[in-house]
Amino acid sequence: MPIPIHDPNHAPGGALKRLPLLKAAVAFIAAVCLCLCGLLFLQLEQSRRHDVESARIASANLTRAMAQQAQDTFLQADLVLASLADWIQDDGFGPSTRPRLHQIFARRVQSLEQLHGLFLFDKNGHWVVTSFERLHRGPGVADRDYFKFHQQNASLIAHVGPAVPSRQNGEWIIPVSRRLNDPKGNFQGVLLAGIKMSYFDQFFKSFNIDDQGEMALALSDGTLLARRPFDEAQIGRPLADEYVYEHQHASMGAGDTDLRPSSDGIVRLHGHRHLQAYPLVVTAAMSEQAILAGWYDRAFQSSLIVALVVLGVCLFGWVFVRQVRNSERIEADLRKAQEALELIATHDSLTGLANRRLFERALDIEFGRGARQRSSLSLIMLDIDFFKRYNDTYGHVAGDHCLAEVAKVLKACCHRKADLAVRYGGEEFAVLLPDTNLHGAMALAEQIRRSVIDKHITHSASPSGYLTVSLGCYAFVPSSLDSTEVFIQRTDAALYQAKHSGRNCVAALSREGAFDALERSDR
Structure with missing residues (x-):
């Protein structure tokens, strides 16, 4: 009587022989699924980095355009002030010259759309000449920061101060001012050009950024001058707590940051650029939602495709395992295939080097x-x-x-x-x-x-x-x-x-x- 292959007292013994192969098959299917998921992750991560890098380039171009426009705006106002200062130094601003000064001021304001007005104040901060038809008769500007700056500093170069509401009509302006001296070099007064904040607001609106994006013009110390979206409560507030001012030295010309939450909780990519001629900085921030909008769509589509492929692999694996259980020949073939794969495995999976x-x-x-x-x-x-x-x-x-x-x-x-x-x-x-x-x-x-x-x-x-x-x-x-x-x-x-x-x-x-x-x- 021949010796039985299987134990007659334990009929399912064949399943025990096939058990290691079944485990290997399950592990292989799991590895394939993990590889697919890993490849999906790598592809999505590469795509995400590409989108973020494209946003960095766009941010750099945006801040460059903003900085150029801002510099041109302040340079034009500065040139007007310089020419007027030279004229006043020569002819003074006595009662006889004030009508002519008023006409010159008015023509200069009409020629530059960014100007709110031109103003001349004496050494006590009293109103002398403006570009408006009626001279303001209210309190002077001796309490203004820009006036105090020129009183205390002998420099004759232009000074850009924090935004203030104009005492002429209440409109928010960015003051660009110059000190005037008498022939002996003593403080004689201040010449001021007020740049409309609404000018920058309209300029910012000309750029196509998302609803959650931000654009701003600030002093180099972070003091906000103009902002999109406009928020009067934010004007003049120091932005030293913002990420760009924490991590970018003020002497740097330009830079950007990684995607991270802003003070309002929205994740943005911040870019900034310092003006070359003035102590000003422009910033632009694009929200992560806008930057990665297309990436989210591609991620959903790719994930759906991979999920279907993984499902198909799992279904195939289930059928495969059933076939393994029902056919010892398939089991032997798979073992041979596994041994063949082991023979051709010549590289280390962790390092990619030869084994x-x-x-x-x-x-x-x-x-x-x-x-x-x-x-x-x-x-x-x-x-x-x-x-x-x-x-x-x-x-x-x-x-x-x-x-x-x-x-x-x-x-x-x-x-x-x-x-x-x-x-x-x-x-x-x-x-x-x-x-x-x-x-x-x-x-x-x-x-x-x-x-x-x-x-x-x-x-x-x-x-x-x-x-x-x-x-x-x-x-x-x-x-x-x-x-x-x-x-x-x-x-x-x-x-x-x-x-x-x-x-x-x-x-x-x-x-x-x-x-x-x-x-x-x-x-």
């Missing part, structure tokens, strides 16, 4: 080629210093990121196609260098060491405070009497000597393997 299997295969090939052509073969082995402490301090996720960063350095330093960068195991890496002598290997090793330092990866558990690596080099011309094991052992011995010498260095072992022939670069 040990590919390294051993390439080493055998290069050994044979080097023996035939009598060419030098070099090997660099490197180890991340205090990596266990790094994992203990920052966690394994950060450790994986650290390994990936070191792998990027290796890829960037290996320029030749024949060079092979390998993740040898754990935190240990190797670089196989055909047709390279010891000097060339040490030069590349030193380049790798410095490149890792230049990454400035913080490692508080390391004596240097940053992530470093130790490297060992060995080179020789292989022959039929040499073995790959000895080649690796000698390179590993050089690595050990580098670590024994204090880490963060490059060490090389002589052809004879004597440590007294050690060469080490300066740390």
Whole structure:
């Protein structure tokens, strides 16, 4: 009587045999779904960054146009004040000249649409001449900031002060003023040009920004002069608490910030630019909702498509698992396919470098080629210093990121196609260098060491405070009497000597393997 394949007392025993394959199938389906989701995430993140970068460019162009217009506006007013100041210095502003001054003031205001009016005040702040038909008879302007500024400062250059309501008719204006002196250089009065705040409001409205966007003109210290949307309560308020003034030095010409909440809770991208000729800054802010409106639509469509694909993969997997349960032949075929995939898996999934299997295969090939052509073969082995402490301090996720960063350095330093960068195991890496002598290997090793330092990866558990690596080099011309094991052992011995010498260095072992022939670069 033949021995039964299955235990007669436990009929479902076949399911136990298929259980590992079923788990592998489920894991594979889950991995495919995760990969699809990961690719979706990467695609959406790249698309989002593109949209944000496009918004940065648009913000830079917007602030540039705003700054140019603002500078032209103030420059025109300043030129008017300069010409009037020269005329007044020559002819004075006595009773006989005031009618003519009034006519000149009126013509200047008519020629510049941004001007609310021109005003002349004596040294006591009393009204002398204006561009309006009737001279204001109310209190003077001795209490105004711009008047006090010129009383206390001998400078004759134009001064831009905080926005104020005009005492002529109550309209909000931005004062641009100049000091007037008598022939002896004493304070004689103030010449003022009032720029309409409504002019900037109309100018801001000419730009197409979203309803939640903001545009503003302010003094370099953050004092608000004009704003869209207009809010009278905000005028004159210091904006020092705003992000752009916290993180951008006033001497900078232009800049922008990341998307972050504003004081009203709306997430915006802020851009600013300082005027070259005046202590003013223009700012523009676009809301995240407007910047990413198209991205949200694409994200929804892509997510829907991926969700349908994932659903299809899951349904296919369910059918596949049922087929596995019903057919041992399919199970065997899938195992063979899995083994075939394992044979062709030659790269490390975390770092993207070649794995040990590919390294051993390439080493055998290069050994044979080097023996035939009598060419030098070099090997660099490197180890991340205090990596266990790094994992203990920052966690394994950060450790994986650290390994990936070191792998990027290796890829960037290996320029030749024949060079092979390998993740040898754990935190240990190797670089196989055909047709390279010891000097060339040490030069590349030193380049790798410095490149890792230049990454400035913080490692508080390391004596240097940053992530470093130790490297060992060995080179020789292989022959039929040499073995790959000895080649690796000698390179590993050089690595050990580098670590024994204090880490963060490059060490090389002589052809004879004597440590007294050690060469080490300066740390």
